Amino acid sequence: xxxxxxxxxxxxxxxxxxxxxxxxxxxxxxxxxxxxxxxxxxxxxxxxxxxxxxxxxxxxxxxxxxxxxxxxxxxxxxxxxxxxxxxxxxxxxxxxxxxxxxxxxxxxxxxxxxxxxxxxxxxxxxxxxxxxxxxxxxxxxxxxxxxxxxxxxxxxxxxxxxxxxxxxxxxxxxxxxxxxxxxxxxxxxxxxxxxxxxxxxxxxxxxxxxxxxxxxxxxxxxxxxxxxxxxxxxxxxxxxxxxxxxxxxxxxxxxxxxxxxxxxxxxxxxxxxxxxxxxxxxxxxxxxxxxxxxxxxxxxxxxxxxxxxxxxxxxxxxxxxxxxxxxxxxxxxxxxxxxxxxxxxxxxxxxxxxxxxxxxxxxxxxxxxxxxxxxxxxxxxxxxxxxxxxxxxxxxxxxxxxxxxxxxxxxxxxxxxxxxxxxxxxxxxxxxxxxxxxxxxxxxxxxxxxxxxxxxxxxxxxxxxxxxxxxxxxxxxxxxxxx
Ligand SMILES: Cc1ncc(COP(=O)(O)O)c(C=O)c1O
Numbered sequence: 001x002x003x004x005x006x007x008x009x010x011x012x013x014x015x016x017x018x019x020x021x022x023x024x025x026x027x028x029x030x031x032x033x034x035x036x037x038x039x040x041x042x043x044x045x046x047x048x049x050x051x052x053x054x055x056x057x058x059x060x061x062x063x064x065x066x067x068x069x070x071x072x073x074x075x076x077x078x079x080x081x082x083x084x085x086x087x088x089x090x091x092x093x094x095x096x097x098x099x100x101x102x103x104x105x106x107x108x109x110x111x112x113x114x115x116x117x118x119x120x121x122x123x124x125x126x127x128x129x130x131x132x133x134x135x136x137x138x139x140x141x142x143x144x145x146x147x148x149x150x151x152x153x154x155x156x157x158x159x160x161x162x163x164x165x166x167x168x169x170x171x172x173x174x175x176x177x178x179x180x181x182x183x184x185x186x187x188x189x190x191x192x193x194x195x196x197x198x199x200x201x202x203x204x205x206x207x208x209x210x211x212x213x214x215x216x217x218x219x220x221x222x223x224x225x226x227x228x229x230x231x232x233x234x235x236x237x238x239x240x241x242x243x244x245x246x247x248x249x250x251x252x253x254x255x256x257x258x259x260x261x262x263x264x265x266x267x268x269x270x271x272x273x274x275x276x277x278x279x280x281x282x283x284x285x286x287x288x289x290x291x292x293x294x295x296x297x298x299x300x301x302x303x304x305x306x307x308x309x310x311x312x313x314x315x316x317x318x319x320x321x322x323x324x325x326x327x328x329x330x331x332x333x334x335x336x337x338x339x340x341x342x343x344x345x346x347x348x349x350x351x352x353x354x355x356x357x358x359x360x361x362x363x364x365x366x367x368x369x370x371x372x373x374x375x376x377x378x379x380x381x382x383x384x385x386x387x388x389x390x391x392x393x394x395x396x397x398x399x400x401x402x403x404x405x406x407x408x409x410x411x412x413x414x415x416x417x418x419x420x421x422x423x424x425x426x427x428x429x430x431x432x433x434x435x436x437x438x439x440x441x442x443x444x445x446x447x448x449x450x451x452x453x454x455x456x457x458x459x460x461x462x463x464x465x466x467x468x469x470x471x472x473x474x475x476x477x478x479x480x481x482x483x
Contacts, residue, residue, distance in 0.1 A: 021056060025064040033073045033084050034435075042084045044074070106437035107474040111270060111416035111462030112333075118384065118467070119332050123376045124367065130374075131366035139366060143358030145351045147174025147339070148365040154372040155339050159325065162378075163301055164311035166318035167341045173350050174360050177338040178297055178326045182207055182262075185295060185322060186214025187353040188346060189260055197295075198258035200228045201451035202271050207262065207297075208448065219258055220448040227273040233261060234286045260293040266301040266310045270446050270460045272410015272418055274310045284313065287320035293343075294321040300329040302381050304413040305389045319343045327368065329415060329464075330381055336360070337368055388415055391463040391471055395478075402479040415464035418443065425483050426457035433481040438474070440481070 032038040044050070047065060051058040065082050068074040076082045139148065146152065152169035159165035175181040189197065197216050199208060201223035208218045222229045237257040261283065265275040275283070287294050296313045304310065314323035318341070326338040337360065342350055371377045392411055399406055399419070407420045421429060426442040433440040443458035466474040 022060050022063050022067075025054075025056075025060065026067045029064060029068055030071070030073055033068075038084045040084050040086045043080070044082045044084070046081065105434070105439035107470065107477050108439040108465045109461045109463070109474055109478060110439050110441045110465065111460050112464075113462060114329050114332065114384065114415060114464045115387065115467060116332055116334075116465070118387065120376065120380045123380065124331075124371065127370040127374060127376060128363070128367040131370040132363060135363070135366055139362045143360075143362050145173075145354040145356065145358050146347075147172065147358060147360060148362055148369065150369040151365040151372075152339075154369040155325075158372050158377070159312075159323070159339075159341065163298065163309070163323075163325075164315040165323050165341055166315055167323075171318070171341050171344060171347060173340045173342060173347065173354065174358070174365060175338045175340060175354065176336040176360055177328055177333065178299060178324045179206060179210060180336070181324045181338055181340045182210045182295070183214070184340070184350050184353045186211050186216055188349045189293070190215045191349070191353075194259045195256045196258045198230075198233050198261040199448060200263060200268065201448050201453060202443070202446045203262075203264070203269060203448065205445070211262070217256070218262075218448070218450075220451045221261070223271070223451070223453055226276045226279070227268050227271065228263065228275060228279070230261065230263075230279055230283045230286065233258060233292075234282045258292070259290070260295060261287075262295040262297060263313070264297045264299065265313045266298055267304070267413045268410075269297070269299065270410070270416060270418060270443065272412070272414060272416070274413075275313070280313055280316065284316045284320060288317060292320070296321050296323050298323060298325050300414045301325070302330055303385055303388060303415060305385070305392065306412045309413075314341060319345075322346065330377070330384070335364060335368075337364060387468070388463065392417065394471065394475060395461070395463055398475045398479055399482075403482040406482050416460055416462040419459040419461055419482070421457040421459065422483060423457050426459070429459065429481060429483060433477075436477060436481060438477045438481060440478075 029038070029044075038044075044065070045053070047058050047061040051061045054061070065074060065076065069076050069082070073085055074082055075085050149169065151174055152172040155172055156167040156169045159167040173181075173184070175184060195217060196219050197211050198221050199211075199218045201220045211218050221232060263275060263283065265280060265283075267274060283294055286292055294313060298312055301309055301312065312321075312323055314321040320343065322343065323341040324338065325341075327335050328338070331337075340350065368377075371380075395417060396408055396411060399408055405422075408417045409420065410416070410418045426444060430440050430442045441460045441462075443456055443460055446460060447455060461478065463471070
């Protein structure tokens, strides 16, 4: 039976008259549906009776109903009246409005996180117990800034076995994640007189900011169908910055030839392709010829699904490449544990830039060392790889069935995919998703402000964050959002 207005339970703050009346009614009803106060399937009063209840013109109600039917919140069928739509729906781009409240999203598909619910608590506790039981007294004092020797030894073995890194413990510096590593390297480079670091056209703004914070400029390399193109670096620097916007608001373009380059060679973040093999060789060759330095961000190198992982670039020339790794994707970002494998000439400068004492907790370092040497890390990564691979497969299958017009790229590895969108639609899709309680990132936020190529419309969809039981709901919400 249709509800009368009195029993509908919808709070209305309508303007007394004028064009605001229809909009106010539409907003109030939409809000009631979105927040669940009007449950799916609820039959609404007829426009005639609602108009009479509210003392407004029937046309105003009919128009508000029609707007909401067009947006997909309501359905109208001959004989069954106007009802709240059964499915989560997405308004068309033109009708997107800001959400009223800024709560936690129901689903979070932003990239950058592993499945935190799958953190191996029991195994970690076991490793922590063993580590603490066998820790020497000295481990509880102020530590050496290089990091615990147990962890550096364990990492050297793991990284050379799994990532092809040339990793002597003496070259390893433990840090609080890759971002901390970049802060240290930024200080070292600046102190050595470097002014500009080449970066990728797509990447993490936070990392560019860290380099800017150290007084360095960032200059984006072109990006084409083969991925990041280091040709400019290799063949001759032509100047890159149009606006300087990417460089802390400075208006002066960076004329200086970069003497370092920050890359994500195994899995370009966020576009997803590995650095083309000719380009890998060319970058290393550039560094050798010019005395340049390559900063290799290997944030998720363990997660490759269709083939063997792409080995680290650092293996090609350990004296010209700094390898940066992290526990943020394989375990959890909250651990704040990362590592750098440095050319010998940089080790002491980097340790000094980190500070006089170790700023990374000794017990967590010892626990990670134990986790690595006991084989628990390998087991955890294997299980996680399988889980993410299944999620990726479910994403690809759902898109093929429910949004075949949307192409997913960068899916061979990692914890995220890039979904290409029709030109001009990214912003409205992200807004509409946000409004539906689905947190999504558009590709634009990862584009360097000075990048020269035309912007692409796309979503960067992380599939690490939702716990397993939330994944199919998150997929439904995503597919409902896609144009
Ligand atoms: C490209 C890239 N590098 C590195 C990281 C990890 O940074 P950190 O080790 O500081 O947590 C991330 C995490 O999102 C990332 O996306």
